[in-house]
Amino acid sequence: EKTPRTLDAQHLTSADLSSLKENDPFMYYSIPAVRQAVMKGRVVDFDVELNEPVKRCSAISFENDEIDEE
Numbered sequence: 710e711k712t713p714r715t716l717d718a719q720h721l722t723s724a725d726l727s728s729l730k731e732n733d734p735f736m737y738y739s740i741p742a743v744r745q746a747v748m749k750g751r752v753v754d755f756d757v758e759l760n761e762p763v764k765r766c767s768a769i770s771f772e773n774d775e776i777d778e779e
Contacts, residue, residue: 714736714764714765715762715763715764715765716729716736716739716740716762716763716765717762718740718761718762718763726740726743726753733765735765735766736763736765738766739763739764739765739766740763741763742754
């Protein structure tokens with residue numbers, strides 16, 4: 710069984726994130742701040758602080774359990 714790749718995202722620059730998006734989109738979208746921004750239709754804030762290592766997901770789900778009340 711393969712061990713999922715992890716990424717120490719604490720010291721990534723915006724250039725690193727742009728490169729990651731192009732070269733390993735599954736790892737890029739595994740970053741919680743990126744996934745949340747995309748789900749909410751916002752621009753990804755590359756200045757967000759990432760304190761925990763990110764585990765690469767092999768499949769990304771954009772399902773949202775939150776119900777917007779209008």
